[in-house]
Amino acid sequence: MDHKYIDEFDIVERYLARRLAEGETTEFEEHFVDCLECVGRLETTRAFVDGLRRVASDRAAAALDRSSATLGNARSTISRKAFAVAAGVLSVIIVAAAVLTFAQVRRYRAEADQSRSASTEWERRYEEERQVSAAAEKKRQESESELTEQIAQLRTELERKTEEEPAKMAEVNVPILALISTRGTDASSGTLNEVFLPRSSRSFFLSVQLEGAREFKTYRMTIESSQRQPIWKRGGFSPNAYNSLSASLSSTLFRPGRYLLTLDGIAPDGSISIVSQIPFHVRK
């Protein structure tokens, strides 16, 4: 700390008024403790300030004494002039207080208005951002449903193409497994139907001839392996004009071995009854 700094930042006065930060106080003390010039300035300023405060205090005390004396005189010898002066001073004080209060109120109102408009501005920004966010969410949902629709379409297309593909390539000499269903036929009865599936065949036809009157409106077919593993199942079959049920099956589902076809009849009330069970043997 040098004298230029001390002068520029009023260090002496601020030190005496105890308005220096702790670091600055220490630094200044370590400077002036060994600096006669600064110590002299400190002592002079302190003495002057003490004297000035004493003068101010004496003046205030004198003014108080004078006003007390004035009031005391007014009681014994009522002076209209003194009262008028006192009343005038009081009026001035009241008016000044009112003006100050009014100015204060105006300031508070202005601050309140400012706060209100700031609050309104924040609300408007919040609403804006909320709307932007809602619009973005809506757009996201629309995109999602669009994508879902596209996926469904593609899936349908794929399934259709998959179904069509084999049809496009015409297959000849497709094996046909013709079975006869007789009510009450179970797996143990009847001869084992043999089906020879060439390895080049991609599919074969299954035709089940229904014997007797049409008891059910719709039928369900289930094919299981010899280990009771479900291989294929389809419902909703209705007898054709020849009182038979037919289905096209993929050869790849069937390895060489024994299988069991179960034919269920579906009653109008939804109840299911086994019509027949027909074993067959696949050879390749």
Next chain:
Amino acid sequence: MSVVSTANEELVDIVRRITAGDSTAEDEVIRRYEHGIAAIIDNVVRNQSITEDLCQETFRIVIEKLRRGDLRQPESLSGFVCGVARQAAIDYIRRARRSKLREEIGNADHISDPAPNQLDELLARERAEIVRQVISELKGGRDREVLFRYYVSEEDKNEICSDLGITRNHFNNITYRALARFKELYVRKVVDPERQ
């Protein structure tokens, strides 16, 4: 050689001599620092007689420590002296508060009287009289207002300048002239009245 290094060398020499038992070096320390530590202590306790007592206590501690060689860095003698003075003032304030508390609960064994004595009161009145003369010599009410607002009300300098429409330079001139005149009269009437 720089001023700082010369000053440091002086301090190192003083400390070395005190440690060696040189009593003139001890007097030198007292002369060098007495006004400074008085200012530090008085800024805390604000009482002249107590300041004098605490100054003596400070020097007693400082000289004892220097004789024992407790000051490891002799070039920091000024900071060391400041620290001892500050601590002496703070310790006094703490003792005074404890004493006041015991007094309040009727348990005091010693009550220190912080009120100024007659000499202090006399000096205070002399100072006030000199200040009145300085103020009466001021040319305008604005200069008086600057002094009262800055030193008595402790208002901010920039605010005063702004209110009164004066520059900082003008402000500094007012305070400088008032202080200079005060010092002149004070030295003439109080410090060295025989010259008058």
